Amino acid sequence: MVRLFAMPPENSPDSNLISSPPRTRRKIRVAEKSALLTRAKLIDAALETILAVGYYRASSNEIARRAEVSWGAVQHHFGSRERLMYAAFEAACTEVTAVLKAARVTGDTVEERLLSVQDVVFGFFGKASYVGILQVMWNLTSDPDTSDELHGSLRAIVAQIYDEYVRLMLQVSPDASTEFAWFSYMASWGLAVAAASGKVLRYADDLEESNLLQRRLLSKALSALLSESTRTAPAGAALIESSKS
Amino acid sequence: MVRLFAMPPENSPDSNLISSPPRTRRKIRVAEKSALLTRAKLIDAALETILAVGYYRASSNEIARRAEVSWGAVQHHFGSRERLMYAAFEAACTEVTAVLKAARVTGDTVEERLLSVQDVVFGFFGKASYVGILQVMWNLTSDPDTSDELHGSLRAIVAQIYDEYVRLMLQVSPDASTEFAWFSYMASWGLAVAAASGKVLRYADDLEESNLLQRRLLSKALSALLSESTRTAPAGAALIESSKS
16 A cells, blocks of 8 residues: 655754764755755646646656656655655645635625636636646545545645635625535636636637636626625625725 | 547448358357447446546556456457547447437426526536546547547537537527527536536535535526526517427
């Protein structure tokens, strides 16, 4: 069984460095820098390879070849193809969490604010590379060799993205219920994945334009749904601005 | 290069059979039946294997093992793993096209009719096995060995499903524009894929209940969007029944 997330050894390289002579220290730092660069190259190449040749053909060898690193680099730096894939998934999720954290909800109406949130969400889930991320997620979940620890980490990362989304949704409207936020997230996610899939399948040339129209229609539909569900308490609508503080 | 969709030889087995003695004919028929059964087993096993161990580990050998057929059966009956995967994709699409063709749109209001269509769409795109079908589609599209002919067939099958959806949408409301039908399809597809993905990731125990609520909310949102877009021509709403004939 592949053990993902093995803990680092208790004597970390940093604590050992303290007693090393300066020359050795510099050498080790250079080696560490080079290792980080190789890891980053492999993480980038993993998603690129999936998109270029499909998930099935994205073997460790093929990824290393495209990353222009040595044949054994995946094994050396990650331990296994699965662990490299997880690292690529984690890097992408960390990025989107940061983007959502930094996002500003703009617009005078609920519909405009919904669109501003969707634009952010779409910027991640609507990219062709998300089709690769989805496959990593599904494959790691189904893989019998995936450890319980990894299953837990996968869920935690996904939950973190959703928490950031909810924070934005409360800026769209303080009337947004948990039910509405969840539905809105699923619908926006789904529409973005449809767009990402359309990019991979290269169905149309005017995808960007079509995707923007789709986001506008969803914002309109969600706004209508929200105003219908809060029609009994219209006073709440006036509180939208105050929730931003 | 793998040639998918090679044409059958001009002298088909059936035409040869006419001059065969009765005994040989029966033998060949038994052999044909057995071949069909093996093909069907492999097609079923392909999606099951993807769900059980992930797309990457769903090799020809693993699929044959789970189908309980001989090691070389994939090569013998399909020529390649890719062609088996395409056959599984085609079988699933043929099934959903038939289901959509046979579907009846029911309900007194646009919202109810939208829900009845979504229930049908969801019955296919919302199944965990659709996550496998999606991966087949994405992988065959990205695979450099996929022939142009296959790319064309993939698109044609997907277009057929959408044509059936549009037919149902016109039964929901004759006011449904091309734009609305496309948006409604993408949104329903996306929500169903979100549900299918949730099943694979096993995020919650009460998925069925949650998914029904999501479909209800989408029907409500789409209905609000449609009535808003046709508000300028309310007379059209009365024509809903007449379009069904």
